[in-house]
Amino acid sequence: MEYFNPGDLNEAYEILMKYGDAAIPVAGSTFFMGHREELFDEVDAVVNIKRLGLSYIRLEKGRLCIGATTTLAELHRTGLTAKGPFRIFAETVRELKIMEVRNAATIGGEVCIAGEVDMPTTLLAYDADIVIGSRNGTRTVSMSEFHKGYLKNALQTGEMVIEVQVPEPGRRTGGGFAKFERTAADLPIVNAAVRLTLGRGDRCSDARVAVGAATVSGIPQRADAAEKVLLDGTLDDERIRKAAAASNSIECVNDFRASAELRTLWVECAVEDAIRKALTHAGEEK
Ligand SMILES: Cc1cc2nc3c(=O)[nH]c(=O)nc-3n(C[C@H](O)[C@H](O)[C@H](O)COP(=O)(O)OP(=O)(O)OC[C@H]3O[C@@H](n4cnc5c(N)ncnc54)[C@H](O)[C@@H]3O)c2cc1C
Numbered sequence: 001m002e003y004f005n006p007g008d009l010n011e012a013y014e015i016l017m018k019y020g021d022a023a024i025p026v027a028g029s030t031f032f033m034g035h036r037e038e039l040f041d042e043v044d045a046v047v048n049i050k051r052l053g054l055s056y057i058r059l060e061k062g063r064l065c066i067g068a069t070t071t072l073a074e075l076h077r078t079g080l081t082a083k084g085p086f087r088i089f090a091e092t093v094r095e096l097k098i099m100e101v102r103n104a105a106t107i108g109g110e111v112c113i114a115g116e117v118d119m120p121t122t123l124l125a126y127d128a129d130i131v132i133g134s135r136n137g138t139r140t141v142s143m144s145e146f147h148k149g150y151l152k153n154a155l156q157t158g159e160m161v162i163e164v165q166v167p168e169p170g171r172r173t174g175g176g177f178a179k180f181e182r183t184a185a186d187l188p189i190v191n192a193a194v195r196l197t198l199g200r201g202d203r204c205s206d207a208r209v210a211v212g213a214a215t216v217s218g219i220p221q222r223a224d225a226a227e228k229v230l231l232d233g234t235l236d237d238e239r240i241r242k243a244a245a246a247s248n249s250i251e252c253v254n255d256f257r258a259s260a261e262l263r264t265l266w267v268e269c270a271v272e273d274a275i276r277k278a279l280t281h282a283g284e285e286k
Contacts, residue, residue, distance in 0.1 A: 004047045009054075009162070012047055013135040017158040019045040025160045027069045028104035031113055039151070054108075054162055057081075064089075064166040068108030072096060072119070075107065085168055085285065088175030088193065091277075092122045095177065095191075097184035108161040111143075114212075114219045115150045116187040121212030121220040122177055123164065125193035130154075131163035138162065150218030172198040173206070174281025178273035179213070180266045182257065188213040189258045192247075192270035194278040196230065202283075204230045209247060209271055214263040216251040223247040226271060235279050244272035 006012040016023050023045035026032045032040065054067035057078045064086050066075065072093045075081060081090035095118060096102055110119040111130060120143070128143040132155060141154045148154065155161070169175075179191035191212045199205030207230040212220035229243035245268060252263035 001043055002045050004045060005051065006047065006049075007051050009052050009133065010135075012049055012052055012160070013133070013158065015045060015047050016160065017135050020157050023047055025049045025108075027106040027109045028071065030101055030105045031109060049108075049160065059168075062168045064168065066107050066164045066166070068111075068161045068163060069106050070108075071103055072105050072107070072110070073099075073102040076102065085173060086166065087281065088122055088126070088177055088195075089119075089166075091175075092118050092177045092193070095179050107164050111146070111161055111164060112153060112155070113151065114147045114153065116189075116213045118177070118179060118188055118191050118212070120147070121191050121210045122175070122193040123166065124212075124220045124222065125175065125195045125208040125210040126166050126169070127208070128167075129165045130161055131165060132159050133162040134159040140165075144222070147219035169195065170197055170206070172282055172285050174278045174283070174285055176274035176277025176279075176281065178270040178277070180270060187257075190214040190252075190263055190266040190270050192267065192274040194271065194274040196235070196275070196278040196282045198282045202234060204233055204235055207231050209243070209275075211247060211250050211267050211271065214250070214252045214258075214267055216253045218253070221250055223250055223267075223271065225249045230275070235275070240272060240275050240279075243275060244268045247271040 025047045054069040056067040076090045076093035110117045114120045123143045129140045130146045146154050176194045179188045193210045195208040197206035207227045209223040209226040225246040226243045252260040254260040
């Protein structure tokens, strides 16, 4: 296995193209190091992408643009997520209690794994786009089309994720995130992210409910049935509980961390919690 440490994007693209499917980009390496022998034993070239100028967070034309190697800690620290429409990103990071991981793990790494991680669930609820780069230029794929299964995504040979973009939500929109894990040092067993917009008479005019870490598909999924219950109604206790109960249409995985039955129950609890947080935040936004 050879290690490369390119200093600009073009150099990185050349290496990725030269080694083809035997090359992988690494960023925080928190996943790569833990799964090196089990998943990456056929890799010939490891390309460190931390020196390519992809660590930034900025607002551009109404979109929050997050460079792929931005760490979760940076996303938590920036003023752009401290309050206002993007606060859910800081709140999602806050639920990851291990500071060493927060300081190293990157948004690009989270997006590429998509399984037992938190950020992709929030990105799905916020209709994010993934910007992909290669020697041939850039292309953009929506978050809902990026993931194909656990560790499977839309990236083709020679490509890597270079940026994540989140459209600024409309007025009176709020988000909520909730999760369950065995211990603070463990991966999530269930997580849920909700985005709600309030319209006339405080009726819900737009809703996204995303569930992750628990699904049989291994990737975050929209809970369409829960969204339908929320849409166009007043969000009283009864409707919130009904929507949370409707999220049991998500098929949950059964593994050593938790049974499918327990996960289904926790999905309902996490969705209810996330809806309540989103509703509070939506009420605070002008
Ligand atoms: C003990 C522990 C607990 C954790 N708990 C949580 C948690 O509760 N919630 C949470 O969200 N996360 C958690 N994490 C982090 C999470 O599991 C991953 O380790 C992290 O998201 C990976 O990010 P990274 O930048 O380190 O990726 P890396 O390890 O560098 O890479 C991971 C994979 O993504 C690919 N990749 C990385 N960046 C790119 C890119 N830009 N383009 C293309 N491919 C790329 C790599 O090739 C590799 O296949 C935890 C990690 C540990 C070790």
